[in-house]
Amino acid sequence: MKRTIIISIAVVALVFGAISYASAVTGTTAVSATVGTLLEITAPGPVDLGEIMPDTPKSASVTVTGKSNKLATMSASVAPGNFTTLASTLQTAVSGLRGGTISQADTITGTVDYTVDAGTALSGTVTYSLVQD
Secondary structure: OHHHHHHHHHHHHHHHHHHHHHHOOOOOOOOOOOOOOOEEEEOOOOOOOOOOOOOOOEEEEEEEEEEEEEEEEEEEEEEOOOOOEEEEHHHOOEEEEEEEEEEEEEEEEEEOOOOOOOOOOOOOEEEEEEEEO
């Protein structure tokens, strides 16, 4: 009788021990990622202001887009080339920009004065920048 009880206890211990081990099984999974683009800007394509009359400003509206994972400031610098004046509204910087869909409107305005000969091909450049704060 004692022997049967001891065997029964041993069998019960083995059964519960196996169940206990089965519920303690673990596995691991490796997780990896690559950080996406952190800073990107897309300047508009070439802008043709068309025919400009002396002392009469001519403007064009464009959109500058980008993305930044941190707060950033967008601005423009202008090289007037042979325009008398060439300006961009983004010469006044816009700050506090962040996200994957940054979009800023810009107006580019060019003028010539009466010293520029008729038929002169004009060119200048606007360089946009997006700088993280």
